[in-house]
Amino acid sequence: MMNCQQATQLLSEKLDRPLTRKEKMAIGMHTTLCPSCRQFGKQMEELRHISKSYTKGEVPETKK
Amino acid sequence: MINDSNIAHASELTPSAPSAGLFYDRLFMEDLRTQMIKFAQLQVRDSQLAEDAVQEAMLSAYQNIDRFGRQAALKTWVFSILKNKLIDLLRKEKRLTAASQLEDGPNDNGEALLEQLFNDNGGWQKSERPKKWNDPDHGVENEHFWRVFDACLQALPNKYGRLFMMREFLEMDTAEICHNEAISVTSLNVTLYRARLRLRECLEDNWYQKEVI
Structure with missing residues (x-):
């Protein structure tokens, strides 16, 4: 199984390119078992959302 | 006027x-x-x-x-x-x-950052595991959040900050950034990953997990 360092890198790259099917499966398996990386994945999405709000001077919706 | x-x-x-x-x-x-x-x-x-x-x-x-x-x-x-x-x-x-010529600047040791966050097997160090992000119940206005966010951006090494902002603020695509900055796709992806690791940590430490004074 991939380790957390590899998983977090893919969770970041997910924002920059479409992942392959194999990568998606590996990530899916890893995050099912690893709450820390699951959290990290959510936070990557959040970071993108915050950055979008930043340029619009909006209220960041940080509550999930 | x-x-x-x-x-x-x-x-x-x-x-x-x-x-x-x-x-x-x-x-x-x-x-x-x-x-x-x-x-x-x-x-x-x-x-x-x-x-x-x-x-x-x-x-x-x-x-x-x-x-x-x-x-x-x-x-x-x-x-x-x-x-x-x-x-x-x-x-x-x-x-x-071009980012390829930018000094990496202080604190840019990407390897050191990874070593700090992950153990030899590539698992999270116990103290570095991401925590759930809740809005802290400070009752502070957003403006305060943006101040923290700005400070975290400024704290990024120059190259990280520049590439992160091209991607996330200016919404330039990978091909354009790589062409513009004369760097490879792999290098861009790794730099963005490290920039996000740092920002994530900075926001968690200074906003999401900050104790109410």
């Missing part, structure tokens, strides 16, 4: 565009201008160029004043114009400060 007679004049002339009044709301405009300059200066090193870009964006918003009903709409509009101007500037700046 802007005085009371102008205000009266504007509202008489354009009753169908209440937004024209926005331009005479000094507090709002000054605040907007400050935000824009800060945003531009984060990305374009030459502060005169950054100010010029802001000036042009404001002017273009002024010329299209009829389109805005609310302050929020005006803000979104000027920022989108500003973004395009900054992308143009960054393209021109290319030869001068």
